[in-house]
Amino acid sequence: MTDSLPTGERRQLAPPLVERGALGWMRRNLFSSWVNGIITVVLVVFVGSILSSFLEWAVFTANITAETGSECHGQGACWALIIEKYRLIFFGTFPYEQQWRPLVASITLLAMLVLTSDRRMWNWRLLVIWTVGSFITFLMMFGQIHLPISLFLAIALLVGGIGMSLRKAIADTGEMNAYRFLAAIGLIGLALRIAGVLPAWSLDIEPLSYVETGLWGGIPVTLILASYGLVFAFPYGILLALGRRSDLPLIRALCVGFIELIRGVPLISLLIMASVMLPLFLPSGVTFDKFLRAQVAIILFAGAYIAEVIRGGLQSLPKGQYEAAEALGFNYVQKTALIILPQALRVVIPPLINTFLGFFKDTSLVLIIGIFDFLNTANQALVDPNWAGFPAEIYMFAALIYFIFCYSVSRYSKHLEVELNRGTRR
């Protein structure tokens, strides 16, 4: 018989058609038993009908050319409303002809955030990025910037003070003397300024017309409140977390009290406190900018939450790390800044990003005190009587923008987690 193939040359037959490729995948995953088959069919029909009616509304019968809202009624989605109102939604009541300024400011802020997310920038470059970026952002938003002499003196004092404690016994004498010199200039200057000896000089940069915070609105407000809220809340939260683990009973009690107090009240009550109650406590005639008050309230609130996240990181470190640092002769500041925090912060990145995302969305609560953040300017587009009656379009658009921001941050955090845990992964 010549039919049989020689031994060792048996032909490898391809698996049957229904077990390979897309068909095979569907059979394995969607139709593996008749119950699963029925569920699949029902779900496909269900999702399909929802999707098709959504597409019918959002795409096929949508109106993008209407001049007023009345032309839109009775049809699908009225995207013409978004086209008409997008500048109001993005930039709020900022003077219309000058709205390139908040655009530049928003792009700068985004660029800052993107650059900050690159780990290669996590050193002195961060300071440069944020100083230059903040300067551009606020120059665009305000149009004019006045830097009072007390600000320069405070910075000198801060840099000197931090340098002195952080580089003690590490830096050479020249560097230490420079820090001492800076701190001394700052301290003496501030004392003289408060005593009134030093005149109220300030560096004035005035290339554009001044636009006060009351006119700001939309995306830049949301971005400023969220990013600066977190940038300031982060070091503040670190201090609170360290204070909560401090050996000094007074500091510990203060930090615990603050954290528990802030965590015990909702953000809305804190915002209302800042905008409604605070002016009543201040002496008559003294007012703070409403925007600044909201920003401070957000910083305090975020600080308390970040403190608790960071405390989790601090507690996860083995005691040996603390002892090793002490054995090397590090003082408290050096031990904390150079040994403990770098390890503790790495551990808490996922919960930290989670907190960040929460706060990005929570900033929309400022609408309760009449600040026009992105969601509130979207609301403004709704009340125009010429375009009344299309809340779904507006809110869907707002949700899309929020989603773009939040989803990119969450993807980034995933990437960061993988990258930072490369050393400990098995």
Next chain:
Amino acid sequence: MRKVMMVATAGIAAVVLGTAGTAYAGKELDAIKARGQLLCGVGTGTAGFHLANTQGKWVGLNVDVCRAVSAAIFGDADKVKYVPLTSQQRFTALQSGEVDMLSNNTTWTLTRDTALGFDFTGVTYYDGQGFMVPKKLGVKNAKELNGATVCVAPGTTTELNLADYFRANKMTFKPVVIEKVDEIRSAFFSGRCDVYTTDASSLAATRAANVPAPLTIEDFVILPEIISKEPLGPVVRHGDSQFADIVRWALFAMVEAEEYGITSKNVDEMLKSDNPTIKRILGTTPGMGKALGVADNWVYQIIKQVGNYGESFDRNVGPGSPLKIERGQNALWTKGGLQYAPPIR
């Protein structure tokens, strides 16, 4: 650590000292003039009354009152900084000096006028709570609403007025309490409740703009009963009667101008009028502005830049706007309404 804390505290204190602004104390009007800007508290967005339009500019009936006051003081209606305030914030903002005046649909009541330390200077808009029903119910007046399902917003005087009215008339109702305006509207239009109750102006606005497609304005009626008084007007705080007078008379001047047929279109010709009343109003016979402490052509500036009350009403909430609210109680007293200005003389 402690050193760092101290250093940080000193730094923060310095920054705070640098940025804390000091507002003017003393006479409001002097402060406003020195500032060169009127701080006017408006609401955070109500169609026709105060809202930021597509260009981000504040427009509306209440906004026009701010503009009129600015025109009277500065001769320029645009020297206003609008401070959007929510209903929780508005009174504190006025008390603490964050704004000079409110023009944001605040209802004039005794306690607000006295205990809060405010003065209401007039009525921009006479509002009141009404009922809207679908025409197919065949209801002609509110007395026929016994047993009806009523859509109402929670925690407002609207809800209390509703309960009072039905109890007083020995009727029952089933409340459907919904917080968001958009949701109340869709509940009403989808037939979840028979009646929608809120201020009549808002009912008219809803009917004009929010009726879903197959239905039309004709399918809904607003019942004639108005069950509450909601006189909405500008507010100033106690302390500067001269400023209060200017706010009061800026609104009166708009009403007075309508009564004498002075509009933003014809105001320049009216300057040549021989009518002694018009000459006094427009300042061609001097004296009125001086008595008020502003320029003699103050009414001219208001009418030229803002318009008279009728023009503003028409443009923002009346037939010239999508809201199409009838003048009703807000017509001039000569036409059967309540808008009545004391004579300018």
